[in-house]
Amino acid sequence: MPIVDLGGIPTRYQTVGEGPPLLMFSPGGFDSSLENWTTFGRYRDLGFVDAFRSSYTCVVFDRRESGRSGGRVERLTWSAYVDQALRLIDHLGLDRVHTMGGCVGCSTAAALAVAAPERVRSMVLFSPAGGPRYRMAQHRRFVQHLAFVAEHGLPAVVDLARSTEAGFSQDPRVGPWAAPLRTDAAFAASYAAGDPARYELVVTGTVRGLFDRDTVPGVEAEDLMTLDVPALVVPGQDSSHAPSAARYLQECLPVHEYWDVPVAEQTALTAPRRILTFLGEH
Template sequence: MPTADIDGIPTHYEVAGSGPPLLMFSPGGFDSTLESWRTVGVYRRLRLLDHLSREYTCVTFDRRESGRSGGRLERITWADYVRQGVGLLDHLGIERAHLMGGCVGCSTAAALAVARPERVLSMVLYSPAGGVKYRMKQQDRFRRHAVYADEHGLERVVSLARGSEAGFTKDPRVGPWAQVIRGDAAFAEAYARTDPDRYRVTVTGTARLLFDRDTVPGPEPEDLLRLDVPALIVPGQDTSHAPSAARYLQECLPDTEYWDVPVAEQTPESAPARVLEFLAHAGKRK
């Protein structure tokens, strides 16, 4: 699998299919890997990637701190995730692309469109993560990790992470850098020696910046309201993908199509067809 060095962080990616470029921001929370498009929740059932790659050049990748990509011990913001996406487009020589986000990937897709609209043809926001319970769940995950790190120390966090395969989503104790600890011995050594007070600020600052609202995190609503990028919004229907999150994006984005279909009725036949219909129409407009 190819790797690109983006902002000093190795990014594992995969290119499948042919046709106009489609940059895909994976679902899976803090375990957002390119495999998630085939293994996680509704995406496994719908087989979206298999269908889309028949007509588009689909670029999937492991988000930083996930899968086989690297990471850096710093306060992470949405701008950092945007930088990874833009860097991958640059690496591949892609001037403009359609974007697709699944789950929390919707936040990065929308943030990239706000930051660099000239690089974006359209965006598909599938089952956007967000809502009151989602925000509470994410903040609690960081809180539980911070408590564990305070009580046991970072060397113990390293041992715990290396002793299991669980990611931050499944076991908050291992923290958001667990995958990097497992894959990079030099990083793990430096991580274990980090000043505890500085580390605590990094963790709490990341939680506050990433999950600061009771709807879709990421770009500010005033920036979304000014965005001239066509978008297809497909709602989710659970505590991490609240229907209100999808409606929020519909309210904020000026040029949207909203596929108002319950998750149970989003089928392997109807869902890929609806996404392909939107992308084809959006491609002609640009």
């Protein structure tokens, strides 16, 4: 798969299928690799890419700090994730794209629509991450990571990340830069030599900015309420994908369809068909 430099961030991506472009923001939190569309949780069974490839060109990619993409030790923000996405579609020579987010990918999809509505034809927000328990879980992970750094130091984070395949969601000690620590020796050396006090500020600023609300993070209600990009909202139903998060998007987005179907009825037969119907209308 090709890897392209996007604003100093090596980004691995793949295009699959034929037809209008569909930019897909992977599920998986801080482990949002492109493989997650076919291997991660319920997405493994839903088979979205295979279902869409005959009608759309699916653009899948590793979010920065995930999979084989690179990263930088800096305060991570939703705007940084949007920047990566915009640079990717520019690299591919795409003017306007449909978008789809799964899980936390919904936040970047929505943030992209707010930042550059002229580039987005429509967006599918599938099982958006959010809710009070989701916020608390994210903050808890960062606290555990900083506690490990305080006790053992940054070189120990590098050693731990390279000794395991667990991501930040599975083992908070490895932190949000675990993926590039494993794949980029120069990045790992620079990380290990970093100033712990500065690193603590970067991490603290990251979690405070990314997860600052008890609903879908990344976008302000007022910005959503003035957005005219058509959206399909599909609810989740657990502590990380609270139904209230999907309802928040339903309430805020002026142009939307809400697929009011329980998760148990969102199957490989029903979910791709519903999404293809929506995309075909826009």
